[in-house]
Amino acid sequence: MTDRIFAAVLLAVTIGYAVIAFTVISAPFQYDPLGPESWPQILSIVAVLCLLYILWRPDDVTMDLTRSVWFRLGAAVALLLAYGRLYEPLGFVIATILFGTIMALMLSAPRWGAVxxxxxxxxxxxxxxxxxxxxxxxxxxVVEALLETFNKEGN
Amino acid sequence: MDTVLSGLATGFAVALDPFNLMLVLVGCFLGTLIGALPGLGPINGVAILLPIAYGLGFQPEAALILLAGIYYGAEYGGRISSILLNVPGDAGAVMTTLDGNPMARNGEAGRALSLSAVASFVGGTFAVILMSLFAPALAKFAVTFGPADYVALMVFAFASLASLVGKSTVKTLLGATIGLMLATIGIDANTGVARYTFGIPDILAGIDFLIVVVGLFGMAELLSLVEHQARGTLKSLPVDRSFVRMADLAQTKWTIARASVIGFFIGILPGTGASVASAVAYGTEKRISDTHGTFGTGDVRGLAAPEAANNAAAGGSMVPMLTLGIPGSGTTAILLGALLMFNIQPGPMMFAQRPEVAWGLVASMYIGNVALLVINLPLVGLFARMLTIPQHYLTPLIAVLAFIGIYTIVGNPHDLFMITMLGVFGWFLRKLDFSLAPIILGFVLGGLFEDNLRRALSISGGDWGILVQNWKSVLLYLLALLVVLVPVVLARRARKVAAA
Structure with missing residues (x-):
């Protein structure tokens, strides 16, 4: 079932890819027999055939994860996204201290070890x-602003 | 022969440069450390460290020497977690657990580790010697390849990939196609038409290779580590003082020789790396010499065969990358991408045009193999310590390294978001039994495949017949057919025998 859902989602994306290849992409003028649209067209046909096969005969795979594992994975992804979002505003040092500590704590490291x-x-x-x-x-x-005020006070 | 000798002379001049020599040693050492970490294999190690190596601004040959050192260092280190923990770092190390771990449980961990180090050394060195003999000849032959022959070569590469890698042929083929589709994003170089860019300026030049690699291999691996966290801590067996004996070497010398040959030639096949090689070598050895049914209980030959084979395959998979521009494994696909980032097009002309890169790499592999043996015999206890690094520190550390690498190169926080999302996608694919190497192979080869197809048809004026007009391309299509059909026929015959 999982296989089918995943294949169906990919199929939707691939069909979108194919529609663009068959309708949108075209060169204003060209001398070569194959234009920029031909290769994506070929690829989309191959991908659709593979996906239809998977939909027809899916493998027996299941996402046998407990709810707590799903929660931990979700939290890890959220942490990674937050880390990426705060990378520039907070700067490497502070963002990494926060991310490293929280991630290690979440993965059940001892408290002071995580810090x-x-x-x-x-x-x-x-x-x-x-x-x-x-x-x-x-x-x-943030760090830059702090350093600046610090320098001004020093003067 | 003369070209080989003079090439090797050029190569050793590059590789023995003090700075490059240091990089070989650093690469081998780091690679062994990474390979020894449970769950991390060569491909993840190279993927995570590639952006950092690129960001350091080295010469192309220096960066490549460092990355190659990490690659076969990790191939070496993988045996440590297989033997002591029974947890292989990647698919290529799975076979090592079968007899390696029982030996360690019998109190012969030291003997198993030192014997496998020697077997790896012989396999690796054998592969480098064959590589320096064959690669220039193959390159000379490949110069005569036209666009149509290249198309046939790609078809052969993807056919052997689909038939030999992964659990499901269709999924491997789909993975390769996804990679090829990702490669079409960006401006088409021939006509200047933007494809699938949706007006986003960041991807006009295509999706950055580093983002795909770090996302699919670094971040997806991290999520797998998070997923498996709950299943209790791993228990490492102690390293004792036992050591490989002369009798062991005498007993395994033919095993190692056979496995090295098998490993090298399977490694050459495009797309199939250490995992197939070690499995075939172990299977062959079991059939030939397992007369007392001792394989799987700690037989030295069962340990030596896969170790010699996977290191020989690591060398063998460099051959098509250096001579044809077609990588022999997922990891060499990453190395190929690294070369492209340095504006070096690997292929038949590389030995002639950039001898310092091609031969420098070959020479550094000779040195690296010796260095690995020297590092590994006395320091194995140190590497074994890596096994006890708690996963709750290792996992965030991977993210920190991946972020540093990507930010340093691209300098755009949006890409940090991209690698995380690609990591989620890669994790899903792995959960569904897709293997990720075909995707990266497709992504790296996408441009080359399309270009050659279009060029071939331009030459023929739109006649598709040009693809089969040459004996070279016809031969390659036949080989592709063979690679697909032989496993099917063998499987059917095996089923018949089992039924009878």
Whole structure:
């Protein structure tokens, strides 16, 4: 059943892909026998055939996950999205400390171990990547503002 | 022969440069560490570290040497978690658990680890030697390939992929097609027409290769780790002081030789890497030498065969990537993508045009194999410690590394969202028994496949007959047919024998 649902969703996407290939894409003028639309057309036909086969004869796979596992996966994805969203505003160090600590706690790490891990990942990660390897990581709008006021007060 | 020798000389000059030498060692060491981590295999390791290696701004040959070191280092390290934990890092290490883990449970963990290190070394070295002999010749032959022959070659690659990789042929084919479809997003280079960009400027140049790789292999792996968290902690067997004996080597020398040959040639087949090679080598060895039914209970030959084979396959799968531009495995598909990011088109001309990259890589593999043996025999205890790293720290660490890599290269927070969503998609695909390697292979080869097809038809003025006008392409189509039919026939015959 799971296989069928997934195939049906993919089939809808593929049909959308095919419609665009057959109607929208076209070159204003061309000399070659195959235009930009031909290859997507071929691919969409192959994909539709494969998906119809799966719909006709699905494998016997099930998502045998308990509710708590689903919850943990959902929480992990939410955390990852939040981490990505806060990456630039908070900056690498703070975002990583928060993400590392909360994620480790969620995966049932001991409380102080999780905090230590988060801080180590954020601070050591910054030192290693930015100071030693000279990679480009976000400092963070908040941190930047703080540093600026700090510098002004210093003057 | 002369070209091989002078090529090797060029290569060793590159690989022995102190900086590159250091990168070989660092790559091998990191690779072994990653391979030893339970659940992480070579493909995840290379995927997670690729953006960081790219961001460091190395020369192409240096970055490639580092990544290749990680690749076969991880192939080496995979045996540690297979033997001590009974948890293979990836499909290529599954066979190692069959006899490796029983040996460790019998109190011979040290012997199993050192024997498998020697077997890996022999398999890997054998593959590199064959590679340096064959690759230039194959490249010279491949120069004569026209667009139509390339189309046939791609069909052969996807046919062997569909028939040998994954549980379901249709799902593998669909996966490859999804990869090919992803590759069509962006501006068509021939006509300048935008395809599937929906007016989003970020994807006009196509979806970034790194985002697909890190999303499908890094983030999907992370979600699998989160999923399996609840199933209790893993218990590692201790490393004892036992060591490989001369008698073991004498007993396994033919096993290792056979498995190396099998591994190398299966590795060459496009799309089929270490997993198929180690399974075939183990099966063959069981048929030939398991006269007392000791395989599966800790037989040294059952351990040596898959280990020699998967390292030989890692070398073998480099051959089509370097000479034809067609990767031999999922991991080499990632290396191929890495080369393309450096504006190097792997293929028949690479040995002639960029000898420092092609031969430098080959030479670094000779050095890497020796380095791995030297690192692995005394330091195996250290690597075994990696097994006890708690999963609740490892999992967030993967995300931190993946984010650093993607942000450093692309510098756009929107891409962090993209890799997370691709990770969710990849996790679903894996739950439904899709294997992810075909997708990445399709994605990497998409442009080449389409270009050659269009060029072939331009040459013929729209006549599809050009695709079968040449003996080379006809031969490749026949081989493709063979690769698809042989497993079906064998399976049917096996069923008949079982029924009788």
């Amino acid at each position: 230590a891990f988060g801080v180590a990942a954020g601070v050591l990660g910054w030192l290693l990547c930015v100071t030693v390897m000279d990679l480009n990581l976000p400092e963070g709008a």
